Amino acid sequence: LGERVEGLTPHEFDCAWLLAGNAGAVVTRARLREAMTRGAAGAIRDRTVDACISRLRRKLLALDGCARRIRSVHGQGYLLDPAA
Numbered sequence: 001l002g003e004r005v006e007g008l009t010p011h012e013f014d015c016a017w018l019l020a021g022n023a024g025a026v027v028t029r030a031r032l033r034e035a036m037t038r039g040a041a042g043a044i045r046d047r048t049v050d051a052c053i054s055r056l057r058r059k060l061l062a063l064d065g066c067a068r069r070i071r072s073v074h075g076q077g078y079l080l081d082p083a084a
Contacts, residue, residue, distance in 0.1 A: 007059065014035040014036050018035045019080035023081075027079070032077065053070055071084075
């Protein structure tokens with residue numbers, strides 16, 4: 001993800017920040033939801049997380065042609081693959 005953050009919504013930034021800070025490790029949807037609400041009680045659902053990840057992938061594709069950097073790990077969450 002580098003140092004580029006322009007054009008990200010607050011939720012996208014929160015997800016990107018958490019994924020980048022845990023690059024190479026699976027981040028659960030629950031942790032992503034918590035990051036998106038910044039610890040406050042909120043009504044963030046799994047589908048909201050999925051939509052946010054989808055938008056991040058599109059933006060990565062436009063930025064460097066590599067949307068596969070964020071991988072889905074079935075039944076667990078998402079992983080930022082720094083080698084992709």
